[in-house]
Amino acid sequence: MKKVEITAKGTNYAATNIGLLNELSQHVFTLAPGIDIPGRVFIGNDLGNTGSEVSFVTTPAGLGGDFLHTHKTNEEVYIVLSGNGQFQVDGEFFDISEGSVVRVSQNGKRAYKNTGNTDLVMICIQTKADSLKDLGITDGVILEEPVKW
Amino acid sequence: MKKVEITAKGTNYAATNIGLLNELSQHVFTLAPGIDIPGRVFIGNDLGNTGSEVSFVTTPAGLGGDFLHTHKTNEEVYIVLSGNGQFQVDGEFFDISEGSVVRVSQNGKRAYKNTGNTDLVMICIQTKADSLKDLGITDGVILEEPVKW
Numbered sequence: 001m002k003k004v005e006i007t008a009k010g011t012n013y014a015a016t017n018i019g020l021l022n023e024l025s026q027h028v029f030t031l032a033p034g035i036d037i038p039g040r041v042f043i044g045n046d047l048g049n050t051g052s053e054v055s056f057v058t059t060p061a062g063l064g065g066d067f068l069h070t071h072k073t074n075e076e077v078y079i080v081l082s083g084n085g086q087f088q089v090d091g092e093f094f095d096i097s098e099g100s101v102v103r104v105s106q107n108g109k110r111a112y113k114n115t116g117n118t119d120l121v122m123i124c125i126q127t128k129a130d131s132l133k134d135l136g137i138t139d140g141v142i143l144e145e146p147v148k149w
Numbered sequence: 150m151k152k153v154e155i156t157a158k159g160t161n162y163a164a165t166n167i168g169l170l171n172e173l174s175q176h177v178f179t180l181a182p183g184i185d186i187p188g189r190v191f192i193g194n195d196l197g198n199t200g201s202e203v204s205f206v207t208t209p210a211g212l213g214g215d216f217l218h219t220h221k222t223n224e225e226v227y228i229v230l231s232g233n234g235q236f237q238v239d240g241e242f243f244d245i246s247e248g249s250v251v252r253v254s255q256n257g258k259r260a261y262k263n264t265g266n267t268d269l270v271m272i273c274i275q276t277k278a279d280s281l282k283d284l285g286i287t288d289g290v291i292l293e294e295p296v297k298w
Contacts, residue, residue, distance in 0.1 A: 010239055010257075011239065012253060012256055013252060013259075015243055015251040016249070017250070018250060020247055021230065021247060042284070042285055047250065049224065050278050050279045051224040052274055054226055068294060070289075072288050074281070074288040075201070077198065081170065081230065090159055092159050092162075096164070096166075097166065098170060099170055101164065101165050101166070101196065102162060102163075103162060103196040103197060104161060105199075107161055108159075108161030109161075113298065123228065125203065126281070127201045127280065128280045128281050129200050131200045131280040132275070132280070135194050135198065137180070139222060140219075141219045141221060142218050143218060145217060147217045147237075149237070149242075149262065
């Protein structure tokens with residue numbers, strides 16, 4: 001099992017490097033005693049996230065799709081980095097591939113499976129539904145002080 | 150300018166495909182009249198996100214790092230998909246590369262630049278700071294009803 005190691009940290013930030021994104025099966029997430037999931041990496045606790053859980057999901061060819069799940073209060077956004085798969089929400093089906101981005105509300109009954117010949121690699125972002133009102137760039141503040149490198 | 154087109158949509162979900170992740174410079178984000186930013190793609194409004202803004206950032210070789218910025222209320226998480234760069238927060242510097250994940254609190258004075266010879270491709274996740282208390286898998290509910298494909 002490869003650990004998420006913090007590589008830089010300060011008052012207002014923390015950073016890690018989890019490795020090459022097509023080699024994430026070196027990480028193993030222990031769901032319960034005896035139930036290990038290779039390729040699943042959660043970084044929220046290690047980085048000290050307060051607004052999102054971000055995880056990486058590697059599903060080998062021929063796998064996935066074993067169960068449906070919903071969420072109590074969280075919205076999910078899935079981003080496909082590589083591979084091919086099929087996704088379902090509430091009994092509606094659609095294909096996913098590199099560049100696919102999927103938002104699922106907490107009540108959506110969802111599942112996904114790998115339908116290709118290579119790993120299906122995705123990022124999964126969990127956030128509290130209805131927690132963010134101002135999308136886009138309106139929250140950012142560009143500073144007048146010069147940037148130094 | 151390439152548009153974000155919704156490819157699947159239902160009561161509890163929406164999906165798009167923004168294209169190959171090393172070709173995002175085909176997208177152009179208009180920051181203000183006359184100020185176009187190639188390679189920046191925001192998907193929150195199009196997908197109907199309620200808990201996060203998710204954007205893709207492509208910074209060509211030799212570019213980036215022109216200004217510092219903070220946020221009013223949002224935490225950011227950056228994920229590096231490819232390329233090499235340098236990141237700074239509050240005057241502290243660290244390198245970033247494929248697999249780097251960086252959390253920055255709203256008050257962190259941040260900037261990044263491409264220090265490599267290829268595009269620096271990142272995902273940027275904005276969420277309301279302190280909005281998510283339960284990280285990990287505790288919010289998920291695995292359903293007993295069988296999954297059909």
